[in-house]
Amino acid sequence: MKAKAADRVLKNLEAAAGNGLLDRRAFLRGGAALTAAMSGYASAAPLAEDPWSRAPGGTVPAYGTPSRFEKGVARTLSNPGGEARTHHARTPHQLLQGSTTPNGLHFVISHAGDPDIDPGAHRLAIHGLVRRPLVFTLDALARYPMVSRASFVECGGNSAPLFSPSPVQASVQALHGLASCAEWTGVMLSTLLEETGVDPKAKWLLAEGADAPHLSRSVPLAEALDDAMIALYQNGERLMPGNGYPMRLLLPGWEGNMNVKWLRRLKLVEAPAMSYYEARTYAPILPGGKAWQFYFLQEVKSFITHPSPGLELKGPGFYEISGIAYSGNGRISKVMVSADGGASWAQAALQEPVLAKAFTRFRIPWSWNGAPATLQSRAWDEAGNSQPTRAQIVALRGETAKPPPVTAFPSQHYNGPTSWAIEASGGVRHVYA
Amino acid sequence: MKAKAADRVLKNLEAAAGNGLLDRRAFLRGGAALTAAMSGYASAAPLAEDPWSRAPGGTVPAYGTPSRFEKGVARTLSNPGGEARTHHARTPHQLLQGSTTPNGLHFVISHAGDPDIDPGAHRLAIHGLVRRPLVFTLDALARYPMVSRASFVECGGNSAPLFSPSPVQASVQALHGLASCAEWTGVMLSTLLEETGVDPKAKWLLAEGADAPHLSRSVPLAEALDDAMIALYQNGERLMPGNGYPMRLLLPGWEGNMNVKWLRRLKLVEAPAMSYYEARTYAPILPGGKAWQFYFLQEVKSFITHPSPGLELKGPGFYEISGIAYSGNGRISKVMVSADGGASWAQAALQEPVLAKAFTRFRIPWSWNGAPATLQSRAWDEAGNSQPTRAQIVALRGETAKPPPVTAFPSQHYNGPTSWAIEASGGVRHVYA
Numbered sequence: 074m075k076a077k078a079a080d081r082v083l084k085n086l087e088a089a090a091g092n093g094l095l096d097r098r099a100f101l102r103g104g105a106a107l108t109a110a111m112s113g114y115a116s117a118a119p120l121a122e123d124p125w126s127r128a129p130g131g132t133v134p135a136y137g138t139p140s141r142f143e144k145g146v147a148r149t150l151s152n153p154g155g156e157a158r159t160h161h162a163r164t165p166h167q168l169l170q171g172s173t174t175p176n177g178l179h180f181v182i183s184h185a186g187d188p189d190i191d192p193g194a195h196r197l198a199i200h201g202l203v204r205r206p207l208v209f210t211l212d213a214l215a216r217y218p219m220v221s222r223a224s225f226v227e228c229g230g231n232s233a234p235l236f237s238p239s240p241v242q243a244s245v246q247a248l249h250g251l252a253s254c255a256e257w258t259g260v261m262l263s264t265l266l267e268e269t270g271v272d273p274k275a276k277w278l279l280a281e282g283a284d285a286p287h288l289s290r291s292v293p294l295a296e297a298l299d300d301a302m303i304a305l306y307q308n309g310e311r312l313m314p315g316n317g318y319p320m321r322l323l324l325p326g327w328e329g330n331m332n333v334k335w336l337r338r339l340k341l342v343e344a345p346a347m348s349y350y351e352a353r354t355y356a357p358i359l360p361g362g363k364a365w366q367f368y369f370l371q372e373v374k375s376f377i378t379h380p381s382p383g384l385e386l387k388g389p390g391f392y393e394i395s396g397i398a399y400s401g402n403g404r405i406s407k408v409m410v411s412a413d414g415g416a417s418w419a420q421a422a423l424q425e426p427v428l429a430k431a432f433t434r435f436r437i438p439w440s441w442n443g444a445p446a447t448l449q450s451r452a453w454d455e456a457g458n459s460q461p462t463r464a465q466i467v468a469l470r471g472e473t474a475k476p477p478p479v480t481a482f483p484s485q486h487y488n489g490p491t492s493w494a495i496e497a498s499g500g501v502r503h504v505y506a
Numbered sequence: 507m508k509a510k511a512a513d514r515v516l517k518n519l520e521a522a523a524g525n526g527l528l529d530r531r532a533f534l535r536g537g538a539a540l541t542a543a544m545s546g547y548a549s550a551a552p553l554a555e556d557p558w559s560r561a562p563g564g565t566v567p568a569y570g571t572p573s574r575f576e577k578g579v580a581r582t583l584s585n586p587g588g589e590a591r592t593h594h595a596r597t598p599h600q601l602l603q604g605s606t607t608p609n610g611l612h613f614v615i616s617h618a619g620d621p622d623i624d625p626g627a628h629r630l631a632i633h634g635l636v637r638r639p640l641v642f643t644l645d646a647l648a649r650y651p652m653v654s655r656a657s658f659v660e661c662g663g664n665s666a667p668l669f670s671p672s673p674v675q676a677s678v679q680a681l682h683g684l685a686s687c688a689e690w691t692g693v694m695l696s697t698l699l700e701e702t703g704v705d706p707k708a709k710w711l712l713a714e715g716a717d718a719p720h721l722s723r724s725v726p727l728a729e730a731l732d733d734a735m736i737a738l739y740q741n742g743e744r745l746m747p748g749n750g751y752p753m754r755l756l757l758p759g760w761e762g763n764m765n766v767k768w769l770r771r772l773k774l775v776e777a778p779a780m781s782y783y784e785a786r787t788y789a790p791i792l793p794g795g796k797a798w799q800f801y802f803l804q805e806v807k808s809f810i811t812h813p814s815p816g817l818e819l820k821g822p823g824f825y826e827i828s829g830i831a832y833s834g835n836g837r838i839s840k841v842m843v844s845a846d847g848g849a850s851w852a853q854a855a856l857q858e859p860v861l862a863k864a865f866t867r868f869r870i871p872w873s874w875n876g877a878p879a880t881l882q883s884r885a886w887d888e889a890g891n892s893q894p895t896r897a898q899i900v901a902l903r904g905e906t907a908k909p910p911p912v913t914a915f916p917s918q919h920y921n922g923p924t925s926w927a928i929e930a931s932g933g934v935r936h937v938y939a
Contacts, residue, residue, distance in 0.1 A: 097651065120631055120770060123623070126716050130619030132588035133595045135580035136610040137746045139569075142625050146743060147568035155565035162566045170739040171654040171691040176608055177569040178743060186563030190556070192575050198553055215812075218530065218826050218871055221604040221857050258604040283559050306603040308741060310579060310611060313570045337553060379648075393651050424654050426859045438651055 089419035092412035093440040094394075097422045139177075148178055149246055159184050162315065163250025166378045166397065172223075172424065172432040174253035176308050181315035182228055182251065185285040188335055192311075192319040195283065197303065201340035204270025211319055214305065217260040222302070222325065223431035225399045227252035227371045229328035229355055233484035235463065235491070236473045240503040245381040248491065248503070252371075254399070254432035255316075257323050258306035262339075263298050275341035279348070280322050283337040290331045291345035292324065296369075300325050303336065326401025326430040327369045328486070330355055357485050360471045365485070373400035373460055374488040375408055375435070375452035386499035389443035394421075395436045400454035404428065407453040408435040414447035414492070414506040421450070429455075446495040447506045463489040463505060522852035525845040526873040527827075530855045572610075581611055582679055592617050595748065596683025599811045599830065605656075605857065605865040607686035609741050614748035615661055615684065618718040621768055625744075625752040628716065630736065634773035637703025644752055647738065650693040655735070655758065656864035658832045660685035660804045662761035662788055666917035668896065668924070669906045673936040678814040681924065681936070685804075687832070687865035688749075690756050691739035695772075696731050708774035712781070713755050716770040723764045724778035725757065729802075733758050736769065759834025759863040760802045761919070763788055790918050793904045798918070806833035806893055807921040808841055808868070808885035819932035822876035827854075828869045833887035837861065840886040841868040847880035847925070847939040854883070862888075879928040880939045896922040896938060 087096040139146065146169075148162035162181040164174055174180075181187070192211050200206035231251035234241040241248070271294070278297055281289040292301070304312065304323040312318040317334030324332050330350060345351065345367065356364045375398035380386055394412075398405045404427050409418040421435035435450070453459045471483045492506040520529040572579065579602075581595035595614040597607055607613075614620070625644050633639035664684035667674040674681070704727070711730055714722040725734070737745065737756040745751040750767030757765050763783060778784065778800065789797045808831035813819055827845075831838045837860050842851040854868035868883070886892045903916045925939040 120629060123627060123716065125621035125623050126718060126720065126770075129588075129590060129718050130616065130621040131747070132586065133581075133583060133593040133614045133616055133620055133748050135583055135586075135595070136572075137581075137595075137612065137614070137748055138571075138610065139743060140625075140747050140751045141622070142752075143744050148566075148570075150566060150568060153565065153568075155562075157562060160566040162568070162570075169742045170652060171689050171742050173606070173689045173742040175741045175743040176610075177571065179570065181566045181570070183563065183566055187566055188558035188563040189574070190558050192573075194556060196553060212820065216823070216825050218869060219603060219828065221867060256604050256606045283556065285559060285562050287559065308608045309602045309604050309606040310572060310608040311576050314564070314573050315566050315570055318573045319575075335558075337559075387645065390649070392649050395652065426861065428859065434654060436651065 089437070090411065091417035092446055093442060094410060094412050094419040095438040095440060097436070097438060146178070148180070149250065155186060160186060161251065163246050164253045165246045166249060167245045167381045167384055169378070170395070172254060172397070172434045173308065174255055176255070176310065176313050179253040179255060179307070179313060179316055180228070180251050182329065183284070183315060184288060187314040188284045189314070190283060190319060190335060195319055195337070197320060197336060197338070199265060199269045199339045201278070201342055202272035202275035203341055204272065207269050209265070211305070214260050214303065214320070217264055219258055220261055220302065221256055221258040223254060223256050223428045224323060224325040225252055225254040225430060225432050226329050226332055229330065229485045232487040235487045235489065236467070236471070236483045238472050238474070240505050242382070242503055244383045245376060245378055249376050251329070252399070255307045256309070257302060257304040259302045259304040259320070259323065262301040262303055262322070265303065266298065271341060274343055277342050277345055279340040279342055279346045280333040280336060281338040282333050283335040288330065288333060288350055289346065289348040290333055290351055291348065292331060294341065296324060296327070326371055328355070328371055331369065355485070357483055359469070368486060371401040372486065372488045373402065373405070373452050373454040373458045374398065375450045375460065376491045377448055377450050377493060380448070380495065380501050381493055382501045382503060384501060386441060386495060388499065389441050392439050392441055393436055394439045394448060395434065396450055398433045398435055398450070398452035399431065400452070400458065401430060402454045402456040402458055403430065404455040405433040405452055406455045409451050410437050411449045412439060412446050415449055418451070441495065443497060445497055447504065448493045448495065449490050449506060451490055460488055460490055465489070522870070523844065524850035525879050526875060527843060527845050527852040528871040528873060530869070530871055579611070581613070582683065588619060593619060594684065596679050597686045598679045599682060600678045600814045600817055602811070605687060605830070605867045606741065607688055609688070609743065609746050612686040612688060612740070612746060612749055613661070613684045615762065616717070616748060617721060620747040621717045622747070623716060623752060623768060628752055628770070630753060630769060630771070632698060632702045632772045634711070634775055635705035635708035636774055637705065640702050642698070644738070647693050647736065647753070650697055652691055653694055653735065654689055654691040656687060656689050656861050657756060657758040658685055658687040658863060658865050659762050659765055662763065662918045665920040668920045668922065669900070669904070669916045671905045671907070673938050675815070675936055677816050678809060678811050682809050684762070685832070688740045689742070690735060690737040692735045692737040692753070692756065695734040695736055695755070698736065699731065704774060707776055710775050710778055712773040712775055712779045713766040713769060714771040715766045716768040721763065721766060721783055722779065722781040723766055723784055724781065725764060727774065729757060729760070759804055761788070761804055764802065788918070790916055792902070801919060804834040805919065805921045806835065806838070806885050806887040806891045807831065808883045808893065809924045810881055810883050810926060813881070813928065813934050814926055815934045815936060817934060819874060819928060821932065822874050825872050825874055826869055827872045827881060828867065829883050831866045831868055831883070831885035832864065833885070833891065834863060835887045835889040835891055836863065837888040838866040838885055839888045842884050843870050844882045845872060845879050848882055851884070874928065876930060878930055880937065881926045881928065882923050882939060884923055893921055893923055898922070
C-alpha cells in the first residue's frame with residue numbers, strides 16, 4: 074500500500090533520472106503528499122509528558138559532550154589497547170550530516186600514539202637554506218596575522234578496501250573514514266618564510282613532527298609559498314591532541330601524512346630528503362615494479378553516506394540520498410547520482426557555500442519503489458577532473474593480493490566510485506557496479 | 507629598544523589609521539623586518555628532545571577531547587551546583603579563533619538544566635490551525651530533504667553588563683559569551699508545513715520545548731516560512747544536550763530563546779500566545795514604563811577578542827587585532843577599528859566566506875608603541891545598519907540601577923561598541939570611550 078502511495082506521488086513529481094531520482098525543486102513544491110508514503114506518523118494526539126519533562130534536567134557542564142544516547146557515534150579504532158603500532162581512528166560519516174567534522178570525530182592516524190605536548194615548552198624551528206634561522210614559541214606565533222579556512226584532510230590510504238578484488242562488506246566509516254573536514258586557523262607559512270628569508274637554492278622543505286617516530290615528509294617549496302598554513306586552531310578551539318596539538322602543517326588538498334602533526338621543524342633543502350615515510354611507508358610498488366612516490370594531491374572523490382551499509386531503508390517511499398564530495402584541486406563543480414547502477418544519472422544539489430578543498434554535501438530526493446536498486450555518485454571539480462572508474466584505477470595500480478604482475482598491496486589514493494546495492498528488504502550492501 | 511625597532515618597521519609600512527593601525531596588505535609585504543620587534547625568538551639551535559618525543563604517546567580515543575593543557579578553555583558557569591534556577595554557560599571568545607564555536611563550548615542558557623531526552627521516544631507535533639496535524643519521530647524527519655547553514659545564536663541578554671553606568675571589569679567571555687556560531691543541519695520548517703498544510707487564519711506559531719518549564723515562544727508565521735529550520739545536527743554531529751538535543755527550532759538571526767530547544771510542539775495560532783517567557787522574562791520595562799515585547803532581531807554587533815581583558819600584551823611591537831562581527835539582518839559588509847578611542851578608523855579584513863547571519867572574523871595588524879591606547883570596533887551589515895553608540899542605546903532603554911525615570915534592569919539587546927584600554931603595562935581594561 075505504501076509503495077502504491079509512493080507511485081502516486083511520483084506521478085506528480087518530475088523525474089530527474091531513472092529508478093526514482095527526483096528533481097529537488099519539484100520535490101519541494103510537491104511535498105504535500107509525501108507523508109502518505111512515509112512511516113512514523115500519526116495524527117497529533119495530546120503529547121505525553123515524558124520523564125524528562127517532569128523534573129529539572131542535568132547541570133550544564135563547563136565543556137559539553139554529546140548525549141549518552143549518542144555513544145555509538147564514535148570513531149572505530151584499529152588499536153584500542155595502545156599497542157606499539159599505528160593507531161587509526163575513523164570518522165563515522167554514516168552518522169554525521171553537513172560538511173563539518175566535529176573535533177571529537179575527526180579521523181586520526183598516529184604512528185606511535187598521540188604525544189602529550191606541553192604547549193609552553195614546544196618550539197617550531199625554521200632553518201636550513203634560510204637567511205636567518207628562527208625558533209617560534211606558540212606565544213610568538215599568536216602575534217602574526219592569522220587566516221581561517223575550511224579544508225579536508227584525507228589519508229592517502231583512505232578507501233584502500235576498494236582495491237580488493239571483491240567488494241568488502243563494511244560501513245562507509247570503514248571504507249572512507251580516513252577523511253574529515255574542519256575550519257583551521259593559523260599563520261600562513263609564507264608569512265613565516267618572509268621572516269626567515271629563503272635562500273634561492275631552496276626547492277623543498279622537510280617537515281618533521283615531535284611525535285616519537287619524528288614523522289617527516291618533503292614538501293615542494295612552491296606549495297609552501299602558496300596556501301600552506303601552520304594550523305593552531307580546529308573549528309575554533311586549539312587542535313585536538315590526535316590532530317597535531319599544539320600545531321600542524323596544513324597543506325590543503327594534499328595527502329594527510331604530509332600535513333605533519335605536532336610540527337617542530339621545517340628545514341629548507343635542495344632536494345627531497347627521502348625520509349622513511351616517503352621512501353617506504355607511502356611509496357607503494359606499482360604493477361611493473363616501480364615505486365610510486367611523491368604523489369601529493371587527493372584527487373576528486375565522492376561517496377554516498379545516506380543510505381549506506383548499516384542504515385537500512387524502512388520500506389518503500391521517499392528518502393534523501395546524501396553524501397560528501399571533495400577535491401584537492403579546488404571546488405566541486407558537479408555531483409551526479411545514479412539509482413540504476415549507472416544507466417542514468419541526475420545532478421544532485423550542492424550545499425552552499427561550496428568551498429575549495431573542503432567537504433561539499435550533496436543531496437537528491439529519491440522515491441524508492443521497493444525493488445533492488447544500485448546507488449552511485451560521481452563528482453567533478455572546477456579543474457575539470459572527474460572520478461575515474463574502478464577498472465581504470467586497478468589497471469594502473471593493481472588489486473590487493475592478486476599474483477604477478479601485480480604488487481602485494483595497492484592501498485593508496487583510490488578515488489573511484491562507491492556503489493551501494495539496496496536490497497528488497499531495505500538492507501544496503503557494498504557492490505562493484 | 508623593542509619599541510624603537512617597532513618604530514623603524516612602522517616607517518616602512520603604510521599606516522591605515524592613527525596610533526599604529528596598519529594596512530593588512532602592506533603588513534604582509536613588509537613582514538621581513540617584524541621579528542626585530544617581537545619577543546620569543548632565538549636563532550635555531552639543535553632542538554631539544556622533549557619527553558613526548560622520546561616515548562610512544564597515548565592511545566587514540568573513540569571520541570577526542572582537548573589536550574589536558576587546555577582545561578582552562580571552558581565555559582564559565584552561573585550555576586555549577588545545579589540549583590533550581592537558570593543555568594548560563596558562556597563561550598570563551600578570548601581563547602578561540604576563526605568563526606566556528608566548537609560544540610563543547612557553545613553557549614547554553616537552560617532554565618531548568620539540560621533534559622536527558624531519549625531520542626527514540628521524543629516526538630515533534632505540528633497542530634492547531636493546520637489542515638492535518640502530524641507527529642514526527644526523529645526517524646521520520648531523517649527522510650526529508652535537509653539543508654545546512656552556518657548561523658549564530660545569541661541570547662537577547664548577551665552583553666547586558668554594558669548597561670551598567672560604569673564599565674564592568676570582566677573578560678569578553680563574561681561580557682559577550684552568550685553568543686556562538688555553528689553549522690546547523692536539519693529540515694526546513696516550511697517543508698513540514700507543506701506536509702501539514704496551513705489554515706489561512708494562522709498568523710503565528712507557538713513553539714514549545716520538552717524541558718521541565720516547557721519554555722514557549724510565539725513566532726510570526728512569515729518567519730517560519732522563510733528560513734526557520736528544525737535543526738538536528740550541530741557542526742556535523744547531533745545537537746549537544748544543552749543546545750536542544752535531539753531537535754531545536756533555529757530562527758537564524760533572531761534572539762536566542764525563540765530558537766526553542768528540545769522542541770516538541772508547534773501550534774499554529776492567530777495571535778501571540780503571551781507565554782510566560784515572552785510576557786514576563788523577555789519583556790523588559792522601558793524608560794516611561796512600557797514593556798518592550800516581541801523584539802526579534804539580533805542587530806549588527808562586533809567586539810574585539812584579541813587583545814581583550816586577560817590577554818596581556820607582552821611589550822611594544824606588532825599584534826593582530828581580531829574579533830567577531832555578526833548581524834541578524836544578513837552579511838557583515840564592513841568592520842572599522844580604532845586604536846585611538848574613535849579619533850581615527852581603519853577598515854579591517856573580513857575572513858571569507860562572509861555568510862549571512864553567521865560569525866565573521868575580522869582582523870587588522872597593529873604596531874603598539876607602548877603608550878596607553880583605546881581599541882574599539884564598529885560593524886556594518888549589508889542592510890546598511892551599523893552599531894549605535896552606547897549613549898544612543900541608554901537613551902532609549904536606560905541604565906542598570908539608576909533611579910526614575912529609568913527602569914530597574916535593562917538587559918536586552920545591547921549592540922553598541924565595546925572599548926578596551928591598553929595600559930602601558932600591557933594590561934587590558936574595559937572602558938567606555
